[in-house]
Amino acid sequence: MNISLxxxxxxxxxxxxxxxxxxxxxxxxxSSGKLHEPxxxxxxNIISNGIFTQLDPMSMNTMLVYRDTTKVPPIFKNLASLGIxxxxxxxxxVSKSFAEIGIQQGIHGPFGVIINGRKLSPxxxxxxxxxxxxxxxxxxLPVIPTTSxxxxxxxxxxxxxxxxxxxxxxxxx
Numbered sequence: 245m246n247i248s249l250x251x252x253x254x255x256x257x258x259x260x261x262x263x264x265x266x267x268x269x270x271x272x273x274x275s276s277g278k279l280h281e282p283x284x285x286x287x288x289n290i291i292s293n294g295i296f297t298q299l300d301p302m303s304m305n306t307m308l309v310y311r312d313t314t315k316v317p318p319i320f321k322n323l324a325s326l327g328i329x330x331x332x333x334x335x336x337x338v339s340k341s342f343a344e345i346g347i348q349q350g351i352h353g354p355f356g357v358i359i360n361g362r363k364l365s366p367x368x369x370x371x372x373x374x375x376x377x378x379x380x381x382x383x384x385l386p387v388i389p390t391t392s393x394x395x396x397x398x399x400x401x402x403x404x405x406x407x408x409x410x411x412x413x414x415x416x417x
Contacts, residue, residue, distance in 0.1 A: 281293050281326060281402060282309075282326050282327035282328055282329050283320075283323050283324070283326075283327075283328050283329070283359075283360075283400065284296045284328075284329050284331070285320065285328060285329070285330045285331070285372075286299070286330075286331045286333045286337050287331075287332065287333050287337055288371060288372055288373060289337045289339040289372070289373045289374065289375055290359065290372060290373070290374045290375065290378055290400065291337070291374075291375045291377075291378045292375075292377065292378040292380075292400050292401045292402070293402070294377075294401065295375055295377055295378060296329075296331075299331075299333065300335065303333055303334045303335045304331050304332070304333055304334075305332040305333070305334060306331070306332040307329065307330070307331045307332075308329070308330045308331075309327065309328075309329050310324060310327055310328045310329075310330070311327045313325070316328055317330075319367065319368060319371060319372075322362050322363070322364070322365070322368075323359065323360075323362050323364075323368075325362070337375060338375065338376075339373040339374055339375045339376070340373060340374060340375075340376055341373050342355075342357050342364075342369045342370075342372070342373075342374070342396065343369075343370075345374070345382075345396060346396060349382070349384050349396065350384075351384065351394050351396070353393070354393045355393050355394045355395060355396055356369075356391070356393055356394070356395040356396070357369050357395070357396045357398065358395055358396070358397045358398065359374075359398050359399075359400065360398075360399060360400055374398070377401075378400050378401060379398055379399075379400070379401070380399045380400055380401035380402070381397075381398070381399035382396065382397070382398050382399075383396075383397040384396060384397075385397055
């Protein structure tokens with residue numbers, strides 16, 4: 245009787261786990277700061293894939309795809325874990341400097357920036373900019389004994405396509 249109860253509990257646990265986690269990402273994926281797509285940089289502005297899909301292709305002069313971290317320009321080296329796509333775009337992009345974001349968050353003085361778990365160098369902080377719509381999560385990490393300055397921790401949004409389903413519309417595969 246005891247062994248069959250153990251078997252029954254084991255079988256229920258096997259069937260319950262997929263039902264509970266169906267359609268949900270694990271909490272470790274969300275909190276780890278990992279982005280599952282390359283970083284898009286338009287004229288030194290960090291954007292998300294969702295913004296990239298809204299750009300006019302006729303206004304793009306050049307597009308470079310860096311898959312291998314050994315070929316990435318030095319300014320983007322530490323951001324290239326899943327690749328970087330850089331685009332030279334003729335139209336202006338509305339963006340903010342990290343200094344503007346720091347002031348907006350109440351930080352006066354030097355600070356560090358982390359994007360998707362990757363710490364930016366002072367040169368990257370002063371050179372790169374970010375499009376506000378690309379910021380999925382922004383946290384301010386205060387000064388603690390192991391850090392000499394506050395840190396702005398930014399998680400870039402992942403692209404989630406918008407489905408324009410009209411009520412009553414049926415799709416057949």
